[in-house]
Structures are given as C-alpha cells and as structure tokens.
Amino acid sequence: MNEKPKAGLGGEVVLPAILIVVTVLYLIEGMRTLRPFQEGTAGPSFFPIVISVIMIVALVSVMWSAWRRTGRKEKSAAAALAEPLKVVLLTAAYIALFRPAGYFVSTALYVLALLYVFRFKARHAWVNLVWAVVISGACFVLFSEVFRIRLPKLGGII
Amino acid sequence: MESLTGVLDGFAVLATPxxxxxxxxxxxxGxxxxxxPGLxxxxxxxxxxxxxxxxxxTVALVMCAAIxxxxxxxxxxxATTINIPGAPANMMTSIEGYALMKKGLGAKALGHAALGSMVGGVIGALLLMFVAPIMVKVALLIRTPGKFSLILFALIVIVIAQRKSFAKGTIATVLGVMIATVGIDVMEPVARFTFGFEMFVEGIDMMPLIIGTFAISELLIQSERNHQKVVIVDGAHAKIRRRDFLPTLAEIREIGLFTYLKSxxxxxxxGVLPGAGGSMAAFVSYAEAMRASKRPEKFGDGSIEGIAAAESANNSMCGGAFVPMLTFGIPxxxxxxxxxxxxxxxxxxPGPMLFANQFDLIAPMFASLFVSALVLIPLTLFVLGPYFIKIVTINKAVLYSGIAVVAVVGGYVATFSIFQMSLTLVFGVIAYFLRKQDYPTVSMLLGFILGPDLELYFRRGLSLEDGNPMIFLTSPDSLVFLVLTVVFFYFFVIRKPKAPVLIKGKIGG
Structure with missing residues (x-):
C-alpha cells in the first residue's frame, strides 16, 4: 500500500461519474422507502440524504477539477487493466467453485492460475503444480488444522 | 493505582506460553x-x-500489537538496504540509511534504526499505559452532541492527514459511511438500502470490507507490476556482520538523549491525532531534529541523528495511535x-466501559507493545539482521498467490457465507479503482467504522432538542470540537502548510 498507482482510463471523470450514479440510486432508494422526518426530528433517511448531498457536491467538484486540467493526457489503461482483470475473473471463478469443488481442488486450481498470472518462472510445468499443491496445503493446515475452521470438501472427502 | 495494577497483570498474562x-x-x-515492499x-x-x-x-490483541x-x-x-521504504513511515530513514549503506555503513544504520525504534516503542507504550486511563476519564465528560462533533472532527482530520485531495478524501469517507448505512437503522428496527435483496438486511460485515480494501486491492495492484523486479544496487551487497549493528556510545552521545525523547x-x-500515522510522525520529528541539530549539513548524507529521530517517532506513534481507538473508538x-x-x-x-470492566483483556496488548519494542526489536536485528536483504528476493508469484488464498478464504471463514466472500472481491475491486485514482481508501474504511456512531449521535443530539440543530453549537463540548474542526480546516486545507524546502527536495530526489 506504499506506492501510489498511476491514474488511467480517464478515470478521473469516469469513476466519479459512476459514483454519482450510485449515489443518486442510493438517494432514490432512501427517499422511496424511508421518511426523512419523524415526530419532528430526523428519521431513518435524513442522515443518508445529507451524506448523499455532500457526496454529490464532492464528486462534482472532483469532476470539475479534472475537466479544468485540459491538455493533460492520461495513459491508456487498457493494458494495465488486463492483469488485474484476470485476477478478478479468476477470483470470481474460485468463489463460484469453492463450495461445489471443495477447498482443496478449487484452491489448487486458483493458485495454479495465479502463478501463471504472476509469471512464476519454473523450468518445468509440473513445478507450478507442485507449488499450487504446496500453497493450498499450507493454507489448509493454517485454516483447518491450526485454527480449526471447517472448509468445504469435494464429496465430503477432499 | 488501579490501572497500574491492571497493566502489571497484563505483563503476567503476557508471560503465558x-x-x-x-x-x-x-x-x-510483522x-x-x-x-x-508493497506489503x-x-x-x-x-x-x-x-x-x-x-x-x-487477548492472544489476538497481543499478536496485533506485536505486528x-x-x-x-x-x-x-x-529503506536502508535497498532504498525502498517498507512503509511510508520509513521514508526519512531511507534518505539517511541508504546514504550510509552506500558508504558501507548499512549495519550501523540498521543498528541506529533499531535503537531509535526500541526507545520510541518503549516510550510510546509507557505513555499509552499512563495516558489512556486519563483519556478515558475525559471521554466520560463528552455528551451526545459532543460525541457527534468529536467523530466529525476525527473524520475531517483523517481526510486532511491523508494529504490527498480534500474532495477525494470526503468522497472516500462518505462512501464508507454510505456502505455502513446498509441494513438495520441505527435507531429504529427498519431495514435500509437493501434494494430488495434479503441478504442486505443484516448489513455489510466489516471483514469483507477490510480484507477487500487492504488485501484484494493490493493483489490487483501487484498484478499490474508483476514484471517489475527489485533492483539491488551497488553498495547494498556489502556483507553485514552482527557486531557492526551495535551503536557506539559516542554515536549515541552525538545523537543525544534529548533527540530520542523529543522525537x-x-x-x-x-499518533493520538486521528489519521496522522507513522509517516507524519517520522516527517515532523526528522524536520525538528534537523532544525535543532548542531550538524544539519549531515542530513541527507547519512545522518544517524535523522534515523534516530524518524524511527523513535514512528514507533512511539504505535502507542499514541491506540489512545483514541481505545478511549473514543476512533482509530x-x-x-x-x-x-x-x-x-x-x-x-x-472501545470506551470507558472497556477500561472499567474489561481492562484485563487489553492490558496484555499494552505489555506486548512494550516487550516487542524493548526485547524483540534488538533481538530480531541481532538474530536475523544479516539475512534481511534476502527478504526482498522472495518470489512474488508464490507470495501473492498465498496471500490471495488467505484473503479470499478469510472472507469466507468469518460467516461461512459465499455472499460475504463475494463481497470481499467486490470491495477489493472498488478499493483498487479508488487507489488508482488516488482516493484514500483508509478514509473509506474509517467512514464505514465511524459512520454508524456519527449518525447515531447526530440523530440522538437532534432528538434532545426536538430536531433543533443549534444543540451542536450550544453544547460546550460539541462547540469545542466544531471550533477545532474549523481551525484544522482553515490551517490545513484553506492555508495549506508547505514542507521545508530542504526536506521536500530530498524526498523528491
């Protein structure tokens, strides 16, 4: 967390724009389902309305600042996003497989895939497989044996 | 006297296997x-x-304090061996430590860093033991409107202390507060912001947010950089011997006891100031040491005084940071x-009741801070010091694959819920994009943690005066915190302070 990542994908405008949409949906949900005032004082939606307004003002301010900085070209982040996207997709697949395939199989596959994403340089492909089993096994020992946490098993066996 | 006995009991508990x-x-x-670097x-x-x-x-807290x-x-x-600070708090140490490393005096730099850390850590832990019980008594004096203003003050100071755009800090904080509003209302038994999904009724658990923000986002950032290698430059290969770690009495005199104490x-x-953290502690102490030094010309070229000041300060900050967290619930x-x-x-x-009724649970944590600083810092340096350089050569693919498993499975074990596990990934992705655009994700986390109390005290405060917001100005404790908020905002946002030119130049260079 100690290095500042570079900006990209016109994100200075895109991200606040997405957050504005989220905030407006949040505001609508709050106003639709809850009352801001109740018996002369603040109700369940009063505080969310206040923070939504603060959020929108701050987001507009950030977007305005970004627009004003004309002439500053942002790097295309498509290439930079490719690797994180792979990690996100792999993690989503891992989560989906976690219960049906059990801890060990899903984790070994996940680690194996991550080793490729992180460009683990092994002389032989089987070394990656060994590392995947070792890492999965080490984490299994940590969770299941040391901390006695029940993890899902494929067919109740592994 | 009672708290002293409690602290001593904490040392007794720490002595258990x-x-x-x-x-x-x-x-x-830790x-x-x-x-x-990166972790x-x-x-x-x-x-x-x-x-x-x-x-x-108790064991978990002891472990956290040691980490x-x-x-x-x-x-x-x-910071010393390869000029890459392990954390922002070690930025100033890298300036001086690496300069010494290049001169073949890396062991001396590491020795002074350890000594400064040891002194600072011990003083910080002792101050925590004595100051926290007093602060708890102060906390008892703060009433509902004051509690709202105190949390507001803390959130704003945290945004300011991140030293990023104030608007971006506000957005991150409010986003955290918004996430915290999902679920049952803080005062009434009504579900909010569920968007028709039943699983949101119970609210968002803290675990996926923390793991997503700190672990998953880091994993995504590191995946971008997996082609980058740590470059170990000339001078860093010099063999480090254990006896070279020991600072000489003449060097300690040169630094001066006052520098250690002051830093x-x-x-x-x-540390007591919410959100300020180790980097600000190290920076301010380093600047003060340079200002007061008899040899300011040495700063930037391997000053052991600079190392001692920065390391004493950032380790002493550990004790200070626990004060607002334990007494007011403000990290x-x-x-x-x-x-x-x-x-x-x-x-x-956290709060007065924790100290009154469950002090026995947190006292071993105070003892752990003290013993970690006094014993484990020098011991680790002596035993592992010569091998420190090898830590950075560890294979990143293996390391991050292991971290990924611990993080994602960690999201599952809290509630044995695939939904919460998925939220870990969702928050990780959100934190990743926030970090890419330089939004302080720490503010999002603190907004999430402090948001419910902020709302609770805000609404309770209003209900005390039938919805009249003037209560926050007429209540003396609340007014004090609101005035402090305005003062901080004026001096640190409107009239931004400038870093001393010499230090700024060195950081930049």
Missing part, C-alpha cells in the same frame, strides 16, 4: 510484511482478522482501525 508464542509469531509476521503491517493484521474468531481475544510494532520498525530494513513524544502526540491510523475490527468482532466496545 500462548501469549509469548503469539507475540513472537506476530513480530516475525517484520516480514513490513520488510517486503504492510495493516495488511498482515487484515489477513489475520478472520483467524481471530478462533483465537482468544504493529514490528511493522513500524521493519520498514527501515529495506518519541512528538511521535506519540501525532489513529489504518492498523489500529483493523485492530478496532478485532475488538468489535470479539464483542468489545
């Missing part, structure tokens, strides 16, 4: 995570968080924010 193992293990984990002690505790369900709370202390110290290792006090006070820095999560998960509520 389970606590000692937890402390030593925590210290080693050392490793802080020494590897932090906050990440280490975030990964440990799900496991605290299976640990005794925190080790994390502050061990960042100086890579430690500065570090502690900055002083990201690590204590996660330790607050450990408390909350185990059903402990």
């Amino acid at each position: 389970a606590s000692i193992i937890a402390m030593v293990l925590g210290f080693l984990i 050392t490793f995570f802080a020494a590897v 932090t002690s906050a990440l280490a505790i975030a990964l440990l968080l799900p496991l605290t369900y299976s640990l005794d709370v 925190f202390m080790a994390g502050m110290y061990a960042g100086s290792i890579t 430690s006090f500065i570090g502690f006070l900055i 002083g820095d990201p690590t204590t924010a996660i330790v607050l999560g450990v408390l909350v998960i185990n059903g402990l509520q």
Whole structure:
C-alpha cells in the first residue's frame, strides 16, 4: 500500500461519474422507502440524504477539477487493466467453485492460475503444480488444522 | 493505582506460553510484511482478522500489537538496504540509511534504526499505559452532541492527514459511511438500502470490507507490476556482520538523549491525532531534529541523528495511535482501525466501559507493545539482521498467490457465507479503482467504522432538542470540537502548510 498507482482510463471523470450514479440510486432508494422526518426530528433517511448531498457536491467538484486540467493526457489503461482483470475473473471463478469443488481442488486450481498470472518462472510445468499443491496445503493446515475452521470438501472427502 | 495494577497483570498474562508464542509469531509476521515492499503491517493484521474468531481475544490483541510494532520498525530494513521504504513511515530513514549503506555503513544504520525504534516503542507504550486511563476519564465528560462533533472532527482530520485531495478524501469517507448505512437503522428496527435483496438486511460485515480494501486491492495492484523486479544496487551487497549493528556510545552521545525523547513524544502526540500515522510522525520529528541539530549539513548524507529521530517517532506513534481507538473508538491510523475490527468482532466496545470492566483483556496488548519494542526489536536485528536483504528476493508469484488464498478464504471463514466472500472481491475491486485514482481508501474504511456512531449521535443530539440543530453549537463540548474542526480546516486545507524546502527536495530526489 506504499506506492501510489498511476491514474488511467480517464478515470478521473469516469469513476466519479459512476459514483454519482450510485449515489443518486442510493438517494432514490432512501427517499422511496424511508421518511426523512419523524415526530419532528430526523428519521431513518435524513442522515443518508445529507451524506448523499455532500457526496454529490464532492464528486462534482472532483469532476470539475479534472475537466479544468485540459491538455493533460492520461495513459491508456487498457493494458494495465488486463492483469488485474484476470485476477478478478479468476477470483470470481474460485468463489463460484469453492463450495461445489471443495477447498482443496478449487484452491489448487486458483493458485495454479495465479502463478501463471504472476509469471512464476519454473523450468518445468509440473513445478507450478507442485507449488499450487504446496500453497493450498499450507493454507489448509493454517485454516483447518491450526485454527480449526471447517472448509468445504469435494464429496465430503477432499 | 488501579490501572497500574491492571497493566502489571497484563505483563503476567503476557508471560503465558500462548501469549509469548503469539507475540513472537506476530513480530516475525510483522517484520516480514513490513520488510517486503508493497506489503504492510495493516495488511498482515487484515489477513489475520478472520483467524481471530478462533483465537482468544487477548492472544489476538497481543499478536496485533506485536505486528504493529514490528511493522513500524521493519520498514527501515529495506529503506536502508535497498532504498525502498517498507512503509511510508520509513521514508526519512531511507534518505539517511541508504546514504550510509552506500558508504558501507548499512549495519550501523540498521543498528541506529533499531535503537531509535526500541526507545520510541518503549516510550510510546509507557505513555499509552499512563495516558489512556486519563483519556478515558475525559471521554466520560463528552455528551451526545459532543460525541457527534468529536467523530466529525476525527473524520475531517483523517481526510486532511491523508494529504490527498480534500474532495477525494470526503468522497472516500462518505462512501464508507454510505456502505455502513446498509441494513438495520441505527435507531429504529427498519431495514435500509437493501434494494430488495434479503441478504442486505443484516448489513455489510466489516471483514469483507477490510480484507477487500487492504488485501484484494493490493493483489490487483501487484498484478499490474508483476514484471517489475527489485533492483539491488551497488553498495547494498556489502556483507553485514552482527557486531557492526551495535551503536557506539559516542554515536549515541552525538545523537543525544534529548533527540530520542523529543522525537518519541512528538511521535506519540501525532499518533493520538486521528489519521496522522507513522509517516507524519517520522516527517515532523526528522524536520525538528534537523532544525535543532548542531550538524544539519549531515542530513541527507547519512545522518544517524535523522534515523534516530524518524524511527523513535514512528514507533512511539504505535502507542499514541491506540489512545483514541481505545478511549473514543476512533482509530489513529489504518492498523489500529483493523485492530478496532478485532475488538468489535470479539464483542468489545472501545470506551470507558472497556477500561472499567474489561481492562484485563487489553492490558496484555499494552505489555506486548512494550516487550516487542524493548526485547524483540534488538533481538530480531541481532538474530536475523544479516539475512534481511534476502527478504526482498522472495518470489512474488508464490507470495501473492498465498496471500490471495488467505484473503479470499478469510472472507469466507468469518460467516461461512459465499455472499460475504463475494463481497470481499467486490470491495477489493472498488478499493483498487479508488487507489488508482488516488482516493484514500483508509478514509473509506474509517467512514464505514465511524459512520454508524456519527449518525447515531447526530440523530440522538437532534432528538434532545426536538430536531433543533443549534444543540451542536450550544453544547460546550460539541462547540469545542466544531471550533477545532474549523481551525484544522482553515490551517490545513484553506492555508495549506508547505514542507521545508530542504526536506521536500530530498524526498523528491
């Protein structure tokens, strides 16, 4: 967390724009389902309305600042996003497989895939497989044996 | 007197085998995570968080304290050996330490960093033991409107202390508060912001947010950089011998006892300030040491005085950061924010009642901070010092694959819920994009943690005066915090302070 990542994908405008949409949906949900005032004082939606307004003002301010900085070209982040996207997709697949395939199989596959994403340089492909089993096994020992946490098993066996 | 007895009892609990193992293990984990660039002690505790369900709370807190202390110290290792600070708090150490490393005096730099960390850590822990019980009495004086204004003050100071755009800090904080509003209302039994999904009724658990923010986002950032290698430059290959670590009496005299003490006090006070953290502590102490030094020309060229000041301050900050967290429930820095999560998960509520009724649970943590600083810092340097350089050469693919498994499975073990596990990924992606655009994700986490109390005291305050917001101005304690908020805002946002030119130049260079 100690290095500042570079900006990209016109994100200075895109991200606040997405957050504005989220905030407006949040505001609508709050106003639709809850009352801001109740018996002369603040109700369940009063505080969310206040923070939504603060959020929108701050987001507009950030977007305005970004627009004003004309002439500053942002790097295309498509290439930079490719690797994180792979990690996100792999993690989503891992989560989906976690219960049906059990801890060990899903984790070994996940680690194996991550080793490729992180460009683990092994002389032989089987070394990656060994590392995947070792890492999965080490984490299994940590969770299941040391901390006695029940993890899902494929067919109740592994 | 009562609190002193409680602290001594804490040392007795720390002497039990389970606590000692937890402390030593925590210290080693903290050392490793802080020494590897990209990893932090906050990440280490975030990964440990799900496991605290299976640990005794006292043992978990002892471990967290040791990780925190080790994390502050061990960042100086890579700062000195390869000029990459393990954490932002070690930035000033890298300026002086690496200059010494290039002269073949790396062991001396590491020795002074350890000595400064040891002195600062011990002073910070002692001050925590004496100041926290007094602060608890102050906390009892603050009423509902004052509590709202105090949390507001803390959130704004945290945004300011991140030293990023104020608007971006506000957005991150409010986003955290918004996430915290999902679920049952803080005052009435009505579900809010469920968007028709039943699983949101129970609200968002703290665990996926913490793991997503600290671990998953870091994983995504590191995946972008997996082609980058650590470059170990000339001079860093010099063999390090254990006897070279020991600072000489002449060197300690040159630094001066007053420098150690002054830096430690500065570090502690900055730690007490919400959100300020180790980097600000190190920076301010370093600047003060340079201002007061008889040899300011040495700064930037391997000044052991600079190392001592920065390291004393950032380790003393550890004790200071626990003060607002334990007494007011307001974390002083990201690590204590996660330790607050450990408390909350185990059903402990920070504040006066914690000190009055459950002091026996937190006293061993104070003792762990003290012993980690006094014993484990020098011991680790002596035993592992010659091998420190090897830490940075660890294979990143293996390391991050392991971290990924611990993080994602950690999201599952808290509630055995695939939904919460998925939220870990969702928050990780959100935090990744926020970090890419320079939004302080720590503010999002603190907004999430402090948001419910902010709303609760706001609405309770209003209900005291039939909805009249003037109560926040007419209540003296509230007014004090609101005035402080305005003062901080004026001096740190409207009239931004400038860093001394010499220091700014050195950081930049």
